[in-house]
Amino acid sequence: MKLYLNATSPYARVVRIALLEKQLEDICTLVWVDPWASPDVLLAVNPGAKVPVLEISPHLAVSETLLILDYLEAHYPAIALYPDRAQTLHWLGLGQGLIDAAFATVISRKHETESASSLLSQRRLQAIERLLAALDQDLPAPADHSITISHIMVTVALDYLAFRLPDIQWQPQYPALAQWYHEILARESFCQTTFS
Ligand SMILES: N[C@@H](CCC(=O)N[C@@H](CS)C(=O)NCC(=O)O)C(=O)O
Structure with missing residues (x-):
């Protein structure tokens, strides 16, 4: 492959x-x-x-x-990343939504395709705020030795915010989410793939 x-x-x-x-x-x-x-x-x-x-x-x-x-x-089911499919897909959707909104914000800023006050920009930022609040309320269960695709998607989304949109200061507002994120970020698979 x-x-x-x-x-x-x-x-x-x-x-x-x-x-x-x-x-x-x-x-x-x-x-x-x-x-x-x-x-x-x-x-x-x-x-x-x-x-x-x-x-x-x-x-x-x-x-x-x-x-x-x-x-x-x-x-390749030997190491499964979707243990409880419905619950996993629920969080996966939130994480993918966060990446989509953050990525679209970064691209529109970079290429100046719209102003920060435009309706679409505002809607994306509001979506990011709501998704962060929803994740803080309802976190994927802490990863022990195993990890699910929800942990991966949500943590990458949060790390992408830190990488590209540091003006969105979510960590002081959501300390439980921040702690969860830092624990998963310490895994070898995340250390080997840092954004650069
Ligand atoms: N819906 C796609 C989005 C992938 C995507 O937008 N990738 C970006 C990089 S982060 C890209 O290749 N952009 C190039 C382009 O839009 O021309 C997915 O879920 O894989």
């Missing part, structure tokens, strides 16, 4: 951590690309020019983070 990724993508980091936690890193080659440059090697596996993409075999590649995770879980 090959994973196409870049080092600042929260979506790609989720997949990479899932591969590490499932102990699949030895059977997956990392292919580093800049999706914004639309390199031919990426377009060949994903005409949409986005990372992550998991190339399973020549002419067979899966794009979209949740679909890649679904493939990995179905084909």
Whole structure:
């Protein structure tokens, strides 16, 4: 297998951590690309020019983070990341929503596609605020030695906020969520995949 990724993508980091936690890193080659440059090697596996993409075999590649995770879980179930599926999907949706809102905010700021006071910007920031409050109220159960895909998605989302949107000062407001985040962040799979 090959994973196409870049080092600042929260979506790609989720997949990479899932591969590490499932102990699949030895059977997956990392292919580093800049999706914004639309390199031919990426377009060949994903005409949409986005990372992550998991190339399973020549002419067979899966794009979209949740679909890649679904493939990995179905084909490599030995270390399971979806223990209680309904509950896991509940938190997974909150984490993916947080990444989507944060990533769209970063991109619109970077490319100045809209002003900070625009309706869409405001709605995204409000969504981030509400998602943080919801997660603080209802955290995925603490990870012991095992970890679930919800822990991965939510922690990557929170770390992406710290990396790209440090002006959103959520940690003093939500100390329980902050403690939970720092505990998971200390795992080897997160240390090996820091944003850079
Ligand atoms: N819905 C996709 C989003 C992936 C995505 O937006 N990736 C970004 C990097 S974080 C990208 O490749 N952007 C390049 C582009 O939009 O042209 C997923 O869940 O995997």
